[in-house]
Amino acid sequence: MSKDKRDADDHGLLDEQQIAQCARVDEVMPFGYPIPTRMISNGEYMPLAQTERQKYVEARVDELAESASKRLGISRRAFLAGSGGMAASLLALNEVFGRIFDVDPIEMFEPAAFAQSAVPRDLFVFDGHLHCVRGNFPKQRFTEMLAPLRAAAQGPTSAPLFQSNPLNPTNAPDEHGAVWAVWNPALVGLPIKEEDVQVGQFIKDVFLESQVTVGLLSNITGGVLDGVSPGARNVVEARPEEFLTAAQTAAARDFVNKIAGSTRLLAHGLLYVGKGNLGYLQEQIDRNQPDSFKGYNISSAAKIDNDPNSLMRQWRHDDENVAYPSFELIEKNYQKLKDKKPGLKNICVHKGLAPGPSDPLRGHPGDLPKAARDWPGLNFITYHACIQPLGFLGESLQGVKSGRMRGGVPDIAWTTEYAQLVGPFRNCYADIGTMWASSIVTFPTVAAHLMGQLMKYMGEDRILFGSDAVWYGSPQWQIEALWRFQMPEDLRRRYGYPELTPTAKRKILGLNSARLYGLMAAEGGSKNRVYRPVPKDYERRMTREFKTVMEFPGYAADAFAKAKEQYATLGVEPTHTRYGWIRVKS
Numbered sequence: 001m002s003k004d005k006r007d008a009d010d011h012g013l014l015d016e017q018q019i020a021q022c023a024r025v026d027e028v029m030p031f032g033y034p035i036p037t038r039m040i041s042n043g044e045y046m047p048l049a050q051t052e053r054q055k056y057v058e059a060r061v062d063e064l065a066e067s068a069s070k071r072l073g074i075s076r077r078a079f080l081a082g083s084g085g086m087a088a089s090l091l092a093l094n095e096v097f098g099r100i101f102d103v104d105p106i107e108m109f110e111p112a113a114f115a116q117s118a119v120p121r122d123l124f125v126f127d128g129h130l131h132c133v134r135g136n137f138p139k140q141r142f143t144e145m146l147a148p149l150r151a152a153a154q155g156p157t158s159a160p161l162f163q164s165n166p167l168n169p170t171n172a173p174d175e176h177g178a179v180w181a182v183w184n185p186a187l188v189g190l191p192i193k194e195e196d197v198q199v200g201q202f203i204k205d206v207f208l209e210s211q212v213t214v215g216l217l218s219n220i221t222g223g224v225l226d227g228v229s230p231g232a233r234n235v236v237e238a239r240p241e242e243f244l245t246a247a248q249t250a251a252a253r254d255f256v257n258k259i260a261g262s263t264r265l266l267a268h269g270l271l272y273v274g275k276g277n278l279g280y281l282q283e284q285i286d287r288n289q290p291d292s293f294k295g296y297n298i299s300s301a302a303k304i305d306n307d308p309n310s311l312m313r314q315w316r317h318d319d320e321n322v323a324y325p326s327f328e329l330i331e332k333n334y335q336k337l338k339d340k341k342p343g344l345k346n347i348c349v350h351k352g353l354a355p356g357p358s359d360p361l362r363g364h365p366g367d368l369p370k371a372a373r374d375w376p377g378l379n380f381i382t383y384h385a386c387i388q389p390l391g392f393l394g395e396s397l398q399g400v401k402s403g404r405m406r407g408g409v410p411d412i413a414w415t416t417e418y419a420q421l422v423g424p425f426r427n428c429y430a431d432i433g434t435m436w437a438s439s440i441v442t443f444p445t446v447a448a449h450l451m452g453q454l455m456k457y458m459g460e461d462r463i464l465f466g467s468d469a470v471w472y473g474s475p476q477w478q479i480e481a482l483w484r485f486q487m488p489e490d491l492r493r494r495y496g497y498p499e500l501t502p503t504a505k506r507k508i509l510g511l512n513s514a515r516l517y518g519l520m521a522a523e524g525g526s527k528n529r530v531y532r533p534v535p536k537d538y539e540r541r542m543t544r545e546f547k548t549v550m551e552f553p554g555y556a557a558d559a560f561a562k563a564k565e566q567y568a569t570l571g572v573e574p575t576h577t578r579y580g581w582i583r584v585k586s
Contacts, residue, residue: 018046021585028582033061034080035089035185038582039178041156047583051177053096060092061085068108083107083114090484093444097175098488100444101481119211119483123506124521126513127475128216128348129383129433129466132202132252133243135551139194141241146471147192152391153437153472155182157189165392167438172394174442181442184473199252199550200539202470207256207264207534210469210476213510214519214531216266216291217252218348219244223300223312232300232312235272235280246270250288251549259541262532266517268348271295273315273326276303281326285333285344291517292346293330294383297361298354316360317349317371317380327375334377342518346379352386352414353434363388365418372425379516381464385430385454386418393443400449409456409495410449423457429516430454432508433466440481448488452497455487460504464513482509 014022022041037058041047050058061080065088069079079085087107094101107114133146148166151158164171165180174181182188195201206212222238232238239245244252246269253267269290272280284290295301302315302322315322327347334344351363360367365386372380389395400410407420415435422428432454439447454463465482467475487500498504514521535541 014041014046021583022047023582023584025582028584033058033089034086035093037061039156039180041582047156048173048177048179049583049586051173054176054178057089057092057096057176060095061088064088064091064108072109079108083111084109087114097444098448098490099486100448100488101484102486103484117484119480121211123211123479123483124510124514125210125212125475125479126214126216126465126510126517126519127206127210127212127467127469128381128464128513129431129468130202130206130215130217130470130475131197131219131243131468132199132217132470133194133197134245134248135198135547137194137243138240142194142197146197149391149468149471150187150192150196150473152180153183154187154190154192156180158192161192167391168394170394172392174392174394175397175445176442178442183437183441184477186477187473197470200542202252203256203534203538205470205474207260208536209474211479212475213521214264214266214514214517216268216513216517217244217249218268218294219246219249219270220294220350221270221272221296221299221301233309234303234312235270235277238272238301238312242270246284246288246290248550250290251546253291255542255546256534256538259538260532260534262530263519264531264534266291266343268292268294271326271347271349272301272303272312274303274305274312274322275325276306276310276312277301278325278329281329282333285337289341290344291341292343292348292381294348294350296350297363297367298350314361317367318360318369318374319367323371324374327371327378331375331377343516345377346381346516348381348383348431350383351418352382352384352388353390355388355390358414364414365421368418368422368428369425372422372428376427379427379429380422380425381429381431381516382418382422383431383433383466384468385432385435385450386414387435387438387450388413388415391434391438393439393446396439396446396450397443400446409453412446412449412453415450416453419453419457426462428458429462429464429512430458431464431466433468434471436465436482437468437472437478440478440485447485448491448497449495451485451500452487452491452495455498455500455504456496460498460500460507461512463508464516465509479509 037054038050039047065076065079068084069076087103090101090103102117107117147161151162152167168179171179173179206215220243222241223232249267253265256265257263267290269284271293297316298314300312300314303312304322317323337344351365354363356362358364368380396412399412404411406416409416435450439450467478469475483505485500487497491497511521
């Protein structure tokens with residue numbers, strides 16, 4: 001096929017005038033950079049021109065690659081394909097945004113030095129914020145609720161489901177000037193499928209392709225989104241909107257731990273609150289033995305009475321007539337079961353990711369201080385650290401740039417207020433799920449302020465790592481980004497943010513949650529707790545009974561893993577080649 005014919009066939013929705021302003025990225029840039037330096041379109045939208053910051057990063061990587069490859073006596077291509085190329089990219093990003101990533105120039109020349117600064121192999125990682133979806137979750141609901149999250153992390157190659165960033169409807173630029181950047185490069189070019197978020201892929205992403213030692217499988221109470229489950233009177237009517245039922249969450253936990261022969265997965269119960277839901281909470285404790293409970297203020301999940309015809313509604317932590325009876329029941333059960341279920345006193349609640357008024361029903365943190373004070377025997381873990389925007393933090397960046405301050409630091413809605421409100425309460429903890437994923441790549445300055453404020457007001461002992469995987473692929477890229485992350489010195493001096501030391505990182509990435517759930521770390525093999533690996537043939541071990549419970553169709557989830565192992569034995573260098581269109585003319 002001729003080049004002209006191929007271009008005519010694959011430029012998608014771009015018209016001829018737009019094509020004249022573009023070039024095929026694999027032709028003008030046949031060997032790519034480890035981290036993309038400009039927007040790439042698959043042909044369904046017009047790419048933005050490269051920004052000045054992106055130009056600087058690209059030019060600086062070129063300079064570093066040219067000098068380093070000559071010094072090493074290798075080609076520029078070979079240099080960019082290895083760890084030196086990634087080190088050069090991180091160094092260039094640091095020059096633009098300050099010392100965000102812990103990387104030393106020597107890492108461009110010494111793979112051993114790069115490996116030394118990378119995530120330690122003995123690191124204990126507790127991912128307290130994991131998701132998967134039952135096999136018969138409605139396809140329409142998957143597209144409406146889950147596919148946008150995957151698309152945001154994947155970048156523009158997620159079409160044809162999306163022709164623009166689904167979490168950035170106003171097309172506002174991120175810190176690099178892009179409106180739709182890649183969070184997780186491993187997802188680039190992969191089609192979005194329901195199987196991506198089902199239990200088979202979940203096990204592969206979390207336990208085979210990341211350094212997660214122990215995970216906590218979460219779920220949602222039905223009716224999370226306004227108008228999704230209008231008229232739900234009880235948990236049975238709300239259940240169609242649950243990603244996983246309480247029984248399925250427990251079944252997945254039990255399966256993983258059985259085939260691993262050790263505790264590798266914990267399970268949330270569903271926190272439906274109110275006097276009318278007390279029976280269901282107790283039923284879950286008796287039948288499913290949840291390790292803690294997870295709820296949503298924004299969900300219509302509160303049954304305030306025993307009237308079978310009354311509708312469930314949203315709720316807040318400090319409602320003595322609605323939330324407190326549920327807290328009382330959980331605390332009483334914890335006192336009976338604390339030796340077996342030491343995490344049962346952990347009340348995990350989604351807050352933030354819900355643009356709207358400053359209303360605790362929408363996720364604002366104003367209801368936490370009273371609840372924390374009234375229930376000192378419970379731990380209140382706030383998921384997403386109460387960050388307000390849904391997933392694209394342009395609004396948060398503007399908050400930093402505006403000069404609007406709260407207590408001497410930039411006011412980032414609602415996390416700054418959250419950290420300051422709960423700072424004095426030792427039984428309040430911040431989970432960084434999605435908050436970290438949505439900021440560290442596209443809004444690194446915002447990521448620095450968010451982590452700095454949590455450290456300043458809550459301390460390194462009360463921040464918990466969560467990836468919100470598998471919405472964003474395997475958790476490994478987030479683990480690596482956190483381990484490499486450095487608090488910029490200028491922000492430390494100006495705002496009093498603490499240094500993020502290796503000790504603090506180990507606490508955040510796993511040791512804090514291990515303490516809350518009564519687990520013992522196994523770092524370096526020096527502890528008396530062993531976490532055995534999940535076997536690679538896990539898919540073969542899925543019994544018919546387990547698949548039935550999970551409503552999972554079954555597929556060869558290990559096929560790609562085997563192909564990847566065979567490919568790795570060939571020693572083929574990565575090319576970082578991207579496909580699509582880049583804008584070269586204004």
